[in-house]
Amino acid sequence: MSGAGFVLDLHRCVGCGACVLACRIENGRIETAAWRRVLPLNLRRHQAGPTYFLSVACHHCEEPACLKGCPSGAYEKRPDGVVVHHEERCLGCRYCEMTCPFATPTYDEAKGVMSKCHLCAHRVDAGRLPACVAACPTEALQYAASPEAQAGGATAFVPGFADPAGCRPVVRFLAPAGARRAELFRSLEEALKR
Amino acid sequence: MSDHAAHGPLVAFTTLATAGAGLVAASACFEVVHGLRSPHALAAGAPLLAAGLAVSLRHLGQKRRAGLAVRGAGRSALSNEALLAGLALAAAALAAGLDLSGAHTQAVTALAGAINAAFLASVGLVYHIRGQRTWRGCSAATPLTGGLAFGAIAVQSTAGPGGVFVGTLLLVAADALLFSRRWRDVAGIAFTEATLANPWTIRRSQLLAARFFLLDVIPFLLLAASPALLATLVAAAGLVVDRFGFYALALQQTTEHEIADVESQIAATGRTARD
Amino acid sequence: MLVTLDEGNRIVSIEGDPENPATGGRVCLKGLSYARRVTYSDRLLRPLRRKAPGAGFEPVSWEAALGEIAERLKGLRDAHGPAAALYYEGSGSHGALGGLSMAFWRQFGGCTTTFGDLCWPAGLEATRLTYGANLHNHPKLTVQGRLILLWGHNPAETNVHQWRLILDAQAQGARVIVIDPRQTDSTDAADRHLQPRPGTDAALALGLARVIVDAGLHDAQFVEAHTHGFGEYRQRLAEFPLGRVASLTGIEPEEIRALALEYAGTKPALLIAGFGLQRHSRAGQTMRAVALLPALTGNVGIPGGGWQYANLASHCLRPLALPPEPAASRSIPVSQVALHLETLDAPPIRAAWIERGNPAVQNPAAHRLRGALARLDLVVVVDQFMTPTAGLAHFVLPAKTLFEEEDLVTAYWHPYLQWRARILPPPGEVRPESDIWRALCERFGYDTSYFPADRESYLRALLPDACGFTLDDLKERPLDLSGNGDVAFADRRFPTVSGKVEFASGEASATWGVDPVPDCAPLGEGAESPARRRFPLQLLSCKTRDRIHSQFGNLDWVRAVERPHVLDIHPDDARARGIEEGSRAAVWNERGRIELPVRVTPGIRPGVVHVLEGWCHEGDADVNALTAEGITDMNHGATFYECLVEVARA
Secondary structure, eight states: OOOOOOEETTTTOOOOOOHHHHHHHHHTOOOOOOOOEEEESSSTOOTSSOEEEEEEEEESSSSOOHHOOTOOOOOEOOSSSSSEEOGGOOOOOHHHHHHHOOOOOOTTTTTTTEEEEOOHHHHHHHHHOOOOHHOOTOEEEEESSOOOHOTOOBSSSOOOOOOTTTTTOEEEEEOOOOOHHHHHHHHHHHHHHH | OGGGGHHHHHHHHHHHHHHHHHHHHHHHHHHHHOOOHHHHHHHHHHHHHHHHHHOOOOOTGGGGGGGGGGGGTTOOHHHHHHHHHHHHHHHHHHHHHHHHHTOHHHHHHHHHHHHHHHHHHHOOOOOOOTTTTSSSSGGGHHHHHHHOOOOOOOOHTTTTSOOOOOOHHHHHHHHHHHHHHHHHHHHHHHHHHHHGGGGTTTGGGHHHHHIIIIIIIHHHHHHOOOHHHHHHHHHHHHHHHHHHHHTTTBOOOOHHHHHHHHHHHHHHHHHHOOO | EEEEETTTTTTEEEOOOOOTTTTTTTTOOHHHHHHHHHTTTTTTOOOOSSSSSSSEEEEEEEEHHHHHHHHHHHHHHHHGGGGGEEEOEEESSSSSGGHHHHHHHHHHHHHHEEEESSSSSSHHHHHHHSSSSSOOOOOOGGGGGGGGESSSSOOHOOOHHHHHHHHHHTTTOOOOEEEEEOOOOHHHSSSEEEEETTTOHHHHHHHHHHHHHHOOOOHHHHHHHHOOOHHHHHHTTTTTHHHHHHHTOOOOHHHHHHHHHHHSSSSSSEEOGGGGGOTTHHHHHHHHHHHHHHHHHOSSSSOEEEEOOOTTTTTOOOOOHHHHHTTEEEEEGGGGHHHHHHHSSSSSSOOOEEEEEOOHHHHTTHHHHHHHHHHHHHEEESSSOOTGGGGGGGGGEEOGGGSOOOOEEESSSSOOOEEEEEHHHHOOOOHHHHHHHHHHHHTTTTOOOOOOOHHHHHHHHSOOOTOSOHHHHHHHHHEOOOOSSTTTTTTTTSSSSSSEEESSSHHHHHHOOOSSSSSOOOTTTTOOGGGGGTTOOEOOOOOOOOOBBBBBBBBBBHHTTOOOOEEEEEEHHHHHHHHOOTTTEEESSSEEEEEEEEEOOOBTTEEEEEEOOOOOSSTTGGGSSSSOOOOTTTTOOOTTTTTTTEEEOO
């Protein structure tokens, strides 16, 4: 059974960016790069495909490329699955930024070290939800102690999600709905399989 | 990958280190196989490696913690490379030192050559990253083949009279063959809004061709015609272009890229549907 | 919102108030971005005075600023009379205390104010004329709707808390249907989407009604017992057969029929109309036509059903105690400020005080308004940032943000009144507007007893009589003080002239000169207008979730996640003009011209183009260069979406 991670309901996500800002506030990312990104797919509304949004931060992979490649051993995978970065061991070599298939770790110029989403482990340990999840106005972004086990009907891969390159990300997605969009989504999945 | 400017030190490091290690490995090779000693090439290896390592420190956000880099040896390709870099430098210095002081032994030189070749291989493995679209497959071997080719060209062109060794030509040809596969892989990546966001993508043919000609084709022809230092200089330029192009053409997979690919797919589906 | 500060008074968290039943304990990105806005580097912290005409600003003391402003106001009053000063307030920063500006102006002898509203007035009047009162079902009942029809409404962008409720309903099997000329984030999630030509909604509503009545699917019993004027209404419906409606709206007859049958055949059905539906000169009659559909189908007074537009139940505070209105006061329509600045006489407007708004960018005919402001003798703008309006001023006074003054705050889609604490001191030399007005009154020697001596008791006195709650209760949680029940019109009592839902309204005719029964008259700049020969494209300028009009867009946090500012155009229209994706296009009509990048999208109706409203970035195109200062047929609203343009490669 996989560890903790996010579940994103693609039907409910409207790409508003509240999650991005909530993370900024919680983790003091005032002038540095945000740890979370919200990416639209087909915002141009080409009629042959669905339109939806991917809100992505760190996927707390089961076999994280960042951890494997880190020369100084600055990454650790906790028993609950959260992949945390230890700033005090970081060389600022930016290798994790290159090896992560999602380019999740970000480099802080001023401090000379990397950082990334840590699933608000400090909040989760205190029995609260990660800041992004708590802020999501439509309850699209959810937290699960094991997304694989808990998210009924969720999939590991949706069109637009990068090739995990063997890292086994823990994030799960619920397909977008709405009569027409569900149809287009299914066709797109079919087309990509071919 | 976000920041091309940050790669400057890495380009410099890998160019210098590949050149240095290639010289040592090639020198050892020539000595063992053909009995030809190349004191200049051997001597140049260590300083180049040292310069490369020094430059690589500039890439670190926390230079004072550089020593931690070897902690992940065995698990992390980068740690392995750091460890082997140190060993390669030490071995090269030892071999060169013995050579210069008149206590040259073939065994030490051969060992230095082997370690430096291993280092070249480890450089390739560091960048064998599945999440990087232009760093897959053959790209892992180009530091090794490129470094050896450069080293061989340098040794060959200072070898004096005696013809061009077949081995040299074979090493260069091998590098050319491998690199041509890399060329094909990179050129096969579609142009999308996301891939074109990297300003070098549109110029990839020029970069790849320049590397191919400068490091392989032209030195090959020069050596075949008449070995001279010019071949080394051209090959050196080719090495610089090789390493620069390697980083410049980097295309990290990322969700943004994937989305761009999917949007192209949607557009293509739409066109097919209309036809 | 619940805001947490650290010892240095820095905001370390902003979370939704779990005690607010409407927002479910969540905050949207704009609310969260206050953490950046309050201390943003561009924030104005000191009064500014323009150095010389055409030159920049220099900081001055409050003493100097208010002293000079007072002198110049007196001079203008002596020369022209008090109405030479225009007092313009927007809805940028809400609170009951905003009304205190009148404590100054009325003692000044009066001024020119604005009446009407840029947002919603036609729809409000249509609701009042139809149902007698603006009553709504409680938002929590949204989840019980089996069909939710959104008309000219895009809650996925403009009311994300309501959108959550709609998604919840959908998750429980409700069908979500959207009527909108554009494809939006709301239509993406919908189960059905109709795209009429903009401005033809009255025809669509009457056409749907015709299908419903012809099929005998209307609630005859409700109509018989609780409505007035159905006979005349039926006669009107005879003018809207399916074929005509299809040709007017551009929607296939089968789609119209299917929607009518589905709406009438599903109960409870909730109809939520957006403000976008009424931004043209036939707004009132259009809204009446749409608002009657719930009554027609018996969806009034039931949970999960109803008519929803703007729930103003929280607007229940007692009026502020103010001086009497002087005779010299006058008022101009807010949708025609440029026109009146240019033409008003006896006296002409020579000064403007603008606070909590950005009319130089947000009002119709914004460029003319800008030009008119630039010609005034005195312009004072109170704002948090140097907006384009502030950029035209002689004096810019630094405004507070919501955390820096205690007040009472109302809402527009749920019934909860909220108490807003003061949690931060105003930074720099910032003063809340109420303090600015008090200071001006002191300078003029006016009576300042109108201003709160003690903030608590002042606010307490504003709570409605006999509401059963105290200010302390309100500090604990948002409260519904309206006394309305959860289900509007459950008692079937409609305070109209006839005491029933009015399909025909004599009052509408008498007050506004419109047809007593809703009709569909052509627009001056609409789908059928002759003007389309020159300007064939209908321009819409809708809202984005990233901003509230022109607020928030200057923040780096928002710019990093915002939607692009582009011209949306259909591929057919683009191809016909040789316009390519990503290129720049010029958009123009007789009123103005703008240029901006293009996004070619099949999601918009052919014949319709779109630019987001809420200009905020230096160099961005301002769509209000193109809009007209029209007035709605009822209640003095604006006509932003009645705008024809042509587009070409730039």
